[in-house]
Amino acid sequence: xxxxxxxxxxxxxxxxxxDYFALMKPRVMQLVVFTALVGMxxxxxxxxxxVGFASILFIxxxxxxxxxxxxxxxxxxxxxxxxxxxxxxxxGKVQPGEALSIGxxxxxxxxxxxxxxxxxLAAGLLAFTIFFYAVIYSMWLKRSTPQNIVIGGAAGAxxxxxxxxxATGSMSVEAWLMFALIFMWTPPHFWALALFMKxxxxxxxVPMLTVTHGRKSTRKHILAYTVLLVILAVGTAFTSxxxxxxxxxxxxxxxxxxxxxxxxxxxxxxxxxxxxxxxxKSFFKLSLLYLFLHFGAIMAEALLRSSGYGxx
Amino acid sequence: xxxxxxxxxxxxxxxxxxxxxxLLAAFxxxxxxxxxxxxxxxxxxxxxxxxxx
Numbered sequence: 024x025x026x027x028x029x030x031x032x033x034x035x036x037x038x039x040x041x042d043y044f045a046l047m048k049p050r051v052m053q054l055v056v057f058t059a060l061v062g063m064x065x066x067x068x069x070x071x072x073x074v075g076f077a078s079i080l081f082i083x084x085x086x087x088x089x090x091x092x093x094x095x096x097x098x099x100x101x102x103x104x105x106x107x108x109x110x111x112x113x114x115g116k117v118q119p120g121e122a123l124s125i126g127x128x129x130x131x132x133x134x135x136x137x138x139x140x141x142x143x144l145a146a147g148l149l150a151f152t153i154f155f156y157a158v159i160y161s162m163w164l165k166r167s168t169p170q171n172i173v174i175g176g177a178a179g180a181x182x183x184x185x186x187x188x189x190a191t192g193s194m195s196v197e198a199w200l201m202f203a204l205i206f207m208w209t210p211p212h213f214w215a216l217a218l219f220m221k222x223x224x225x226x227x228x229v230p231m232l233t234v235t236h237g238r239k240s241t242r243k244h245i246l247a248y249t250v251l252l253v254i255l256a257v258g259t260a261f262t263s264x265x266x267x268x269x270x271x272x273x274x275x276x277x278x279x280x281x282x283x284x285x286x287x288x289x290x291x292x293x294x295x296x297x298x299x300x301x302x303x304k305s306f307f308k309l310s311l312l313y314l315f316l317h318f319g320a321i322m323a324e325a326l327l328r329s330s331g332y333g334x335x
Numbered sequence: 336x337x338x339x340x341x342x343x344x345x346x347x348x349x350x351x352x353x354x355x356x357x358l359l360a361a362f363x364x365x366x367x368x369x370x371x372x373x374x375x376x377x378x379x380x381x382x383x384x385x386x387x388x
């Protein structure tokens with residue numbers, strides 16, 4: 024017998040196209056597309072525009088697939104954390120099995136198509152990145168060590184290397200410098216977030232540094248990683264992907280970033296609570312601009328170099 | 336109570352089906368463009384078996 028009470032159940036799992044798209048973490052995909060594009064443009068070889076477009080698209084799909092696998096695995100803790108409670112699985116719009124299927128299918132498709140459009144090395148790196156994010160980070164590190172985002176950050180750092188390999192078919196120091204830039208940027212970025220998203224990680228029992236080592240220690244870690252990042256970011260200016268535009272951008276941003284990290288280190292919880300974590304929040308916002316402008320400057324140098332300017 | 340001709344469930348299904356349809360069509364166009372780009376590039380070589388015919 025059909026009655027009204029059966030309606031909500033029939034409605035469950037009827038996800039719209041947008042819900043499936045949300046599984047792929049579109050905001051993370053934007054960063055992946057941008058950094059992979061910069062990696063490809065910064066490479067010394069030119070790429071056919073169609074091949075370049077298709078390759079960036081498949082890298083983005085691979086990143087989205089790993090995002091879907093991450094959401095499938097983390098559905099239990101996403102449900103607890105305020106920041107993630109509205110994601111498609113905890114909100115009941117998409118069933119966990121669907122997310123798993125989409126993640127696995129798109130992983131296979133993206134790697135296979137990148138091998139066809141670019142080369143096997145790029146496809147292998149993409150496969151490793153998906154594996155690293157879905158298995159090493161999501162399934163293993165995230166819930167077992169406070170170094171989760173330090174090591175797991177490598178997954179987000181691979182796209183410019185893949186972009187470079189799409190263009191050249193091989194890896195080089197410059198590609199790994201771009202990798203290192205994202206790798207070293209990730210911990211201060213996420214630890215600042217963990218400082219002001221106070222209870223989320225505690226409630227979900229995710230062993231973030233703030234939970235395991237305390238907030239004072241997290242502040243010290245942010246400063247230490249920022250100092251290392253500043254050296255790396257400014258040093259990159261003097262390599263073949265750098266130039267005057269990059270150096271100017273890097274010096275300005277790194278002075279601001281270092282000041283932000285120093286301010287975070289200097290204050291205690293009472294001061295932070297008093298102003299609603301204003302310094303931590305502004306450092307987090309600056310970190311987004313920091314990465315975008317560094318890669319924007321590398322892209323500007325690459326575009327100028329291709330027209331006879333840029334570089335040293 | 337009058338039954339609504341279109342439930343939200345239907346609009347969700349339509350968005351899903353339209354999205355998948357458009358994606359498949361875009362994929363076909365992309366593979367075609369990729370093939371044209373590959374075979375018209377300077378370093379394209381026919382497989383050995385094809386060149387012997």
